[in-house]
Amino acid sequence: MAINIKKVDRNVSMTFLERMYIPYMLHGMWVAIRHAAINMLGFFEEILAGKSKRQVMTLFYPEEYPDIPPAYRGKPTLVRRDDGLEACVACGLCEAACPPLCISIIGGERENGERYPVTYTLDGTRCIYCGFCEEVCPKEAIVMSDRFQGLCEYDREKMIYDKESLLVPREKLQKRLDTIRNKYFSEKRYR
């Protein structure tokens, strides 16, 4: 253990030039101009040479997309199985685990005895994107997709998502499904 105490220098030692104020001001301006130049030239580089990696922080947003990491928690979506039916069995675990109580399910049964959600309502105005629904789901039927656009509306009624609008085919969510099965919720986390 080596946690030492260090006294900060509050009487900042200044050289003669720094005390003269104007040279120091020019130094500060030089820093600002350097940053501005990097930003300007960075954009020119992008336009002229089409380089993929550049030094500028900002993005040309609608044309250019940010890199979304696999861990990202976007809009919760229900998984549609390959046979066109929902993977959800209406067990109600996500409903119980959801901290802001935004999910409500009414379950039913098909002719072949399979349980399914008759209605599955997710209130987008209440959802806090915590990812507990995905964490507790035993059937991997609800996952946090990488979708972050179009989640705001002018009308609150439009933000209450029903089952049909939440269902997404499995192929589109395969990446996230693999990640949660093999990485986040695998035995590797515990042993």
Added chain:
Amino acid sequence: MREEDKERGYDFHKASHTETMTINMGPSHPATHGTVKFFLTLDGETIEDIDVEIGYLHRAFEKECEAQKWNGVFPYTDRLDYTASVLNNVGYAMAAEKLIGIEVPERCKYLRTMISEMARMSGHYTNVGAGALELGALTAFIYFIEARELLWDLIESICGARLTHNYVRIGGLTNDLPDGFRENVKRVFAKNRKLWDDFDIMLTKNRIFLDRMRDTGGISQKDAIAWGFTGPCLRAAGVPYDVRRAQPYLMYDRMNFDIPVGSTGDNFDRYLVRMEEIKQSMSIVEQCLEQMPEGPINVDDARWRMPSKDDSSTKMEPLIFHFKQIIEGQSIPAGEAYQAVEGANGELGFYLVSNGGGKPWKCRVRPPSFALTSALPLLVKGSMLADLIPTFDMINLIGGECDR
């Protein structure tokens, strides 16, 4: 004084201070970050009296906890000090683990230490940057926001969210490090150090900045302790108290780092202490990544873990237990525990009481900025109105944390 005035006992200086002016500053004022209202009594430009009104961001966090299951509280702790979310997660999880009496695996401790320091950096970037912004230094603010943006990209790649991370669970963590994380840390920290240097050039020796910060809002060691100061503001007054050093938790006793300490407790000391802490945090993150062993990140005890997705889709026993756990909540043994962590603003404590059920019986938070804000009248009374801005910046009231 003129001769004839002297004869009839007239003092212009006294006569011009006849009445005071009361004004409202806030609740939404461009020069104060956070929603807080000051009710000021001014004599010219001198502050005679100040009344601080907090509570605009009150959302009943402590009561809300009683309605949530033990793990369901985590998303709400994120919203306490939202500039350094993970620190709150870690504090709550450690208090709950103390109550249960479990020890998390070593890798988990290292990861928690690392992500706590990243959160501290993000909190200090926001505070120092916003402080500069409110004194008019917009350019310097943008540099620190760029640094914070890069840092948030790192945190996002681990936790999955930029602001409300929801990363820690009772008995462990949600995710392990992603691929290529070490290289990203190297790249981001190199850039962060450059931006730190630029920020330093812009402000630390800047005359305007020095004039506004130095010798304003000072507090003595004795007063600081008496008012319950903790964190950077206490250390700026010269008291070397840091929870990481006084009661080492997680892996801090294996790290090499300095605790910056000021001498007079004025705003400039607070600024310098925070700037130095950013550097120390960077070095702690690097040390953590160096020393971090391989291994699990969660305790392997059925009561404090989720079944893996493979198990829950094939085995019956874990599935039944999983349902019971989620619907009733994990039952934590009855008792009470207090655990403090060093938050970005100071000692952040969680006091939990359990009655053996699936929900917290009581969850009390000790917010550092509440004690700091209560001393604001002491710091600014008698000084100019313009001194209120840097003092309030460096006190760093975070509405979410102070009002809860």
